[in-house]
Amino acid sequence: MFEEFECLENVELSNYSTMRTGGKAKYIVFPKNVKELQKILKIIKKNKQKYCIFGNGSNILFKDEGFDGVLINLKHFNKFEVFGESVYVGAGINLFYLNQLLQKNGLSGLEWSYGIPATLGGLVVNNGGCFGYEIADFVEEVFVLKGLKVLVLNRSELEFSYRNSSLKHKYIVLSAKLKLKHENPEVIKAKMIDYLETKRKNQPCEYPSLGSIFKKINGKEILYPAKLIDNLGLKGVKIGGAEVSKKHAGFLINVGGATSRDVEALIVFLESKLAEIGVFPEREIEIL
């Protein structure tokens, strides 16, 4: 179906999720540019296939049954163009590399995101953030595909909120224009390392995971599910190869041989324990 494009068939999804679990996808296609992406979407429609865009799979638990359709990955959308303090960045560029490019170009602002194993597209769609920052603080415009049309959406149209945006499941993000500030590259480097070390100290980065499983609850007082899970004494609880991290109770880790079923069962178990104390957090991760 996708002979003229870069395409993999019958692919192990565990290689495409940071949880390292999941079954097989029928196809993963890697368009080289917008034209190819548009052609691929037409083929998908014509053949009545289901499809989904994904970035680095750092927020997706792929089911063990696999994905009986077409996954599209924008790794070739890796544009990086600087105009003064603005930069146009392709959706498929990963944040480790993006931060290195920004550092070399003396552009400061995203250092907090160094260490998040995501693509820019995924981060924008989810309005990812940490250390009190979120990507919404830096986005000026987003170039998207709606249907087969390329549109430019400005900040006010993106309806950013905590770990969400109006882009999710509606648009394919192609690239974004970010507003940053000039800074000495050495200062930027020091900040990046500082944030990365803090993450490594507090999070189980040495194990496969999907980051925080649950969103914090923004009520009258802010409730942190990780803290509540810890208070309930659930750190270290295991189902199969999935474990509630002993380092950070908000992370479920793959300690070896976990299946997506193990991970999902552990999520459901934590939800039942939190429900017993009247807490019902929203999941941050997606199951596909």
Ligand SMILES: Cc1cc2nc3c(=O)[nH]c(=O)nc-3n(C[C@H](O)[C@H](O)[C@H](O)COP(=O)(O)OP(=O)(O)OC[C@H]3O[C@@H](n4cnc5c(N)ncnc54)[C@H](O)[C@@H]3O)c2cc1C
């Ligand atoms: C160790 C670890 C640490 C983490 N730390 C943080 C953190 O500090 N802060 C935080 O916010 N998150 C964190 N996360 C979670 C995760 O990195 C974010 O949710 C991130 O935004 C997901 O990006 P991704 O490219 O991996 O997207 P994926 O997981 O591949 O996809 C996530 C969603 O975005 C959609 N999507 C991806 N790309 C596009 C696109 N181009 N156009 C349209 N839709 C798209 C997908 O369809 C899916 O709905 C962490 C995860 C891990 C594993």
